[in-house]
Amino acid sequence: MPRAGLTGDRLAEAAADLADEVGVDGLSLSALARRFGVAVPSLYAHVSSLRDLQVRVALLALEESADLVAAALAGVSGRDALTAVGGVWRTYAREHPGRYAATRLPLDPAAAAASAGPRHADLARASLRDYALSDADETHAVRLLGATFHGYAALDAAGAFSHGAPGAPTSDDTWERVLDGLDTLLRSWETR
Amino acid sequence: MPRAGLTGDRLAEAAADLADEVGVDGLSLSALARRFGVAVPSLYAHVSSLRDLQVRVALLALEESADLVAAALAGVSGRDALTAVGGVWRTYAREHPGRYAATRLPLDPAAAAASAGPRHADLARASLRDYALSDADETHAVRLLGATFHGYAALDAAGAFSHGAPGAPTSDDTWERVLDGLDTLLRSWETR
DNA sequence: GTCACAACCTAACATCCTTAGGAAAGCGGT
DNA sequence: ACCGCTTTCCTAAGGATGTTAGGTTGTGAC
Numbered sequence: 482m483p484r485a486g487l488t489g490d491r492l493a494e495a496a497a498d499l500a501d502e503v504g505v506d507g508l509s510l511s512a513l514a515r516r517f518g519v520a521v522p523s524l525y526a527h528v529s530s531l532r533d534l535q536v537r538v539a540l541l542a543l544e545e546s547a548d549l550v551a552a553a554l555a556g557v558s559g560r561d562a563l564t565a566v567g568g569v570w571r572t573y574a575r576e577h578p579g580r581y582a583a584t585r586l587p588l589d590p591a592a593a594a595a596s597a598g599p600r601h602a603d604l605a606r607a608s609l610r611d612y613a614l615s616d617a618d619e620t621h622a623v624r625l626l627g628a629t630f631h632g633y634a635a636l637d638a639a640g641a642f643s644h645g646a647p648g649a650p651t652s653d654d655t656w657e658r659v660l661d662g663l664d665t666l667l668r669s670w671e672t673r
Numbered sequence: 674m675p676r677a678g679l680t681g682d683r684l685a686e687a688a689a690d691l692a693d694e695v696g697v698d699g700l701s702l703s704a705l706a707r708r709f710g711v712a713v714p715s716l717y718a719h720v721s722s723l724r725d726l727q728v729r730v731a732l733l734a735l736e737e738s739a740d741l742v743a744a745a746l747a748g749v750s751g752r753d754a755l756t757a758v759g760g761v762w763r764t765y766a767r768e769h770p771g772r773y774a775a776t777r778l779p780l781d782p783a784a785a786a787a788s789a790g791p792r793h794a795d796l797a798r799a800s801l802r803d804y805a806l807s808d809a810d811e812t813h814a815v816r817l818l819g820a821t822f823h824g825y826a827a828l829d830a831a832g833a834f835s836h837g838a839p840g841a842p843t844s845d846d847t848w849e850r851v852l853d854g855l856d857t858l859l860r861s862w863e864t865r
Numbered sequence: 866g867t868c869a870c871a872a873c874c875t876a877a878c879a880t881c882c883t884t885a886g887g888a889a890a891g892c893g894g895t
Numbered sequence: 896a897c898c899g900c901t902t903t904c905c906t907a908a909g910g911a912t913g914t915t916a917g918g919t920t921g922t923g924a925c
Contacts, residue, residue, distance in 0.1 A: 487872075511912060522914080523873045531913065587831045594836070617842050621850040624834060625821070628851070632824020633816075639779045642816060644786075650809050658813040659820070666858040679903080703881060714883080715904045723882065 485517050489527045493537035500538055500579025505586075508535065508579065535586060542580035543597040546573050550604045560664040562608035567630050567660060574634035581634065612667045622667060629663065677709050681719045685729035692730055692771025697778075700727065700771065727778060734772035735789040738765050742796045752856040754800035759822050759852060766826035773826065804859045814859055821855065 495516055500508045510531055514521040528534045546569065553565035574581040588596060605623040614622055633656070636642060642652040687708055692700045702723055706713045720726045738761065745757035766773040780788060797815045806814055825848070828834060834844040 485873080509912070510914095519872095520874060521912085522875085522916095525914075526872060585827065585831065590836050593832075617846075618850070620842055621847045624825075624828070624844075624847045625851050625854060627833065628824035628828055629817070629821050630824070631827060632820035632822070635777065635823060635827065636816070636820055639777065640785075641819065644782050650812055652816075654809075655813045655816045658810070659817050662817060662858045662862070665861050666854045669857050669861075670854070677904085701881070702883095712905060713881085714885095714906085717883075718903060 485519050485523075487517060487519065487523070487527050489537065492524065492527050492534065493541050496534050497538045497541055497577075497580050497583070500583060501577050502579070505535070505538075505579045505582035508538070510534065535583060536588065536592060538580065539583040539586045539588065540592070540596050542577070542584045543601065545580065546570070546584065547597040547600045547604065549573060550601065554604060554608055558608075558611040560660065562611065563626070563660050563663055563667075566605065566608050566626065567633075567656075570630045570634055571637070571656065574638055578638060581638075585631070585635075609667065613671050614667070615672050618670050618672070622670065625666075626663070629659065633659065677711050677715075679709060679711065679715070679719050681729065684716065684719050684726065685733050688726050689730045689733055689769075689772050689775070692775060693769050694771070697727070697730075697771045697774035700730070702726065727775060728780065728784060730772065731775040731778045731780065732784070732788050734769070734776045735793065737772065738762070738776065739789040739792045739796065741765060742793065746796060746800055750800075750803040752852065754803065755818070755852050755855055755859075758797065758800050758818065759825075759848075762822045762826055763829070763848065766830055770830060773830075777823070777827075801859065805863050806859070807864050810862050810864070814862065817858075818855070821851065825851065 492513065496508055496513055499512055499516065503512070510521050510524055510528075513534070514524055524534075528537070549569045550566055553569050554562060557565050570581075588598075602623060605626055606619055609619055609622050609626075612622070637652055642655065684705065688700060688705055691704055691708065695704070702713050702716055702720075705726070706716055716726075720729070741761045742758055745761050746754060749757050762773075780790075794815060797818055798811055801811055801814050801818075804814070829844055834847065
């Protein structure tokens with residue numbers, strides 16, 4: 482019988498795809514084993530538990546999204562930088578719901594420090610350079626952006642912006658308005 | 674043998690407490706049955722499935738939090754109103770993590786419409802009355818507040834604001850700054 | 866070619882959700 | 896006080912999952 486050629490990385494990638502298809506809650510070792518035509522316990526040679534698999538997906542998604550943010554951020558600044566970073570999260574959450582949800586999984590401190598999380602923080606900081614904020618304000622701003630972008634993605638994904646009144650503005654409209662708002666907000670923070 | 678006296682409402686309330694203790698993912702019919710000293714299938718007389726139980730917890734939490742928001746909003750306006758609404762969400766998420774997480778559970782359109790969700794929207798709208806926004810802008814603002822508050826609560830709960838550098842500002846500091854920012858942002862939207 | 870390691874398997878168990886059907890508690894009416 | 900109906904709660908059973916233990920067998924290194 483030929484081997485399936487499993488590795489931890491291949492499993493993580495397949496798990497990420499699976500999570501995108503069936504949701505992060507639908508991600509199971511059984512489904513993953515089925516996808517590879519393999520018995521469930523075989524996975525334990527490469528992954529120590531379901532939780533471990535979820536963490537691997539989270540790390541993968543954090544790396545992937547950090548790369549996207551870095552690329553989108555090349556050569557732009559000010560409001561364009563906000564648009565770039567926010568846009569990445571918004572489309573990533575829509576196109577890769579499972580990966581995105583994994584991104585929100587709480588990691589233990591060691592794993593968090595070794596993840597692309599800090600890189601995200603650095604990128605967010607870089608995107609704010611144009612606003613000339615103090616160190617503390619930059620931290621506040623990074624958190625504000627994180628909260629707003631992630632909250633927006635979450636509510637949007639939950640359909641909170643679609644099942645409203647018929648004449649209500651679209652989510653895209655609001656998105657633009659939010660970016661405008663953040664831009665003016667941050668400008669008002671500028672140290673002078 | 675005496676009866677335990679179960680009802681759908683009592684189950685939902687106990688389930689909410691349980692979710693607060695062990696997390697919304699730890700909420701299980703088995704644990705709930707154990708808590709009542711009852712066999713698992715007995716629950717099916719009052720609840721049609723695990724999913725149904727989760728939905729009941731979500732509805733309960735939405736009602737509860739809407740009451741809190743309404744109370745906090747009595748007699749205040751402007752920045753104080755923002756503080757009130759945001760504060761409710763922030764403390765609710767911290768003190769009742771399971772209930773709060775249930776709040777984020779996607780409901781089907783019918784359930785969503787019958788829930789306290791619309792009341793939350795109305796309350797958010799009311800909290801913005803002082804800013805004299807156009808109808809469309811009010812909708813944008815409600816969404817912005819929702820995204821920011823929920824995103825903040827989620828990141829805070831995930832510990833994103835605690836495992837940073839040693840000298841970093843506290844989450845409370847950032848919270849104040851965020852409220853200030855939203856206030857100036859909304860003021861800049863005012864129709865003149 | 867053979868040897869060692871890793872990949873993969875079967876067997877087994879615990880936990881969970883769910884359905885089907887039976888017993889008994891409590892309430893009404895007589 | 897007794898009888899019957901409804902509802903509560905039970906046992907029995909089945910299916911899905913995660914996890915561990917221990918055995919085979921493919922595959923590359925020598």
